[in-house]
Amino acid sequence: MSNEESQDMKEMILSKYERLTIDHQFNFKCHDKLGCFTHCCADVNIALTPYDVLRLRKRIGMGSEEFIEKHVLLPKMTPGQKLPLVFLRMDAHTKRCLFVGDKGCKVYEDRPWACRMYPVGHASGRTNANPDGEDFYFILRDRRCDGLGEKNLMTIREWMENQGTADYDAANNEYKEFSLHPFLTKGYALEPQHRQMFFMACYNLDRFREFIFESTFLKKFDIESETIEAIRKDDEALLLFAFRWLRFALFHERTVKIIPEYEEAKRKVLRVS
Ligand code: SF4
Numbered sequence: 001m002s003n004e005e006s007q008d009m010k011e012m013i014l015s016k017y018e019r020l021t022i023d024h025q026f027n028f029k030c031h032d033k034l035g036c037f038t039h040c041c042a043d044v045n046i047a048l049t050p051y052d053v054l055r056l057r058k059r060i061g062m063g064s065e066e067f068i069e070k071h072v073l074l075p076k077m078t079p080g081q082k083l084p085l086v087f088l089r090m091d092a093h094t095k096r097c098l099f100v101g102d103k104g105c106k107v108y109e110d111r112p113w114a115c116r117m118y119p120v121g122h123a124s125g126r127t128n129a130n131p132d133g134e135d136f137y138f139i140l141r142d143r144r145c146d147g148l149g150e151k152n153l154m155t156i157r158e159w160m161e162n163q164g165t166a167d168y169d170a171a172n173n174e175y176k177e178f179s180l181h182p183f184l185t186k187g188y189a190l191e192p193q194h195r196q197m198f199f200m201a202c203y204n205l206d207r208f209r210e211f212i213f214e215s216t217f218l219k220k221f222d223i224e225s226e227t228i229e230a231i232r233k234d235d236e237a238l239l240l241f242a243f244r245w246l247r248f249a250l251f252h253e254r255t256v257k258i259i260p261e262y263e264e265a266k267r268k269v270l271r272v273s
């Protein structure tokens with residue numbers, strides 16, 4: 001999906017879908033007796049958040065470089081696009097998801113947030129014209145999905161609990177703040193090297209770890225020792241630190257402290273040049 005398509009989709013959602021609260025009730029049941037079973041796992045755009053990639057990688061025991069190469073689709077950035085959009089790669093010939101099997105999703109416990117939430121969608125009501133717009137839910141009414149005709153009444157809240165979205169929501173909420181950050185919504189653009197940094201820190205955690213531990217990073221930045229220990233091995237801690245680092249690197253927020261000697265040395269260089 002290109003950025004324009006994604007933007008069009010956002011506008012379509014904001015204008016056409018009924019805005020629902022988390023306590024809205026709806027009917028839905030997905031099971032393997034339905035004729036549509038697994039049909040929705042093909043030829044579909046599934047956006048991947050950094051936490052989705054972290055969980056899928058752990059599940060299949062794959063390094064981040066290899067995962068990106070085999071399972072990530074990264075459409076070329078278009079003019080005006082602020083941040084890279086990342087999608088799950090489908091099989092080039094069958095167009096089916098590489099994780100679908102005859103019995104359903106082979107990575108079910110670690111499937112992406114969008115797969116968990118379906119048929120429920122979640123959107124931010126924040127736009128340039130309405131920066132205080134509230135988040136809302138909506139139901140995707142895909143005519144090919146027989147599960148929507150099944151009698152099984154529940155609230156959106158119950159559905160999300162049942163699908164185990166809590167861990168995903170916690171990590172994704174931090175991530176979502178980037179695309180809605182005032183720096184970007186007010187019209188500023190990131191430099192290409194900052195966009196690359198964003199992609200690496202969010203999606204290529206092995207490389208981001210190398211950047212921290214195998215460069216001069218720790219000589220320049222004053223990172224708490226417990227954080228250093230945590231991010232050395234734990235990808236979830238590393239991803240949280242990545243969000244913190246990106247706020248500093250991209251938006252100049254004081255989320256990371258510079259070591260005073262390094263700051264002074266930098267000032268001297270600037271004074272001389
Ligand atoms: S009921 Fe809907 S979600 Fe379930 S397999 Fe069929 S199309 Fe997919």
Ligand code: SF4
Binds near residue numbers: 040097101104106111
């Ligand atoms: S990750 Fe699982 S649920 Fe999502 S599209 Fe692939 S097979 Fe279907």
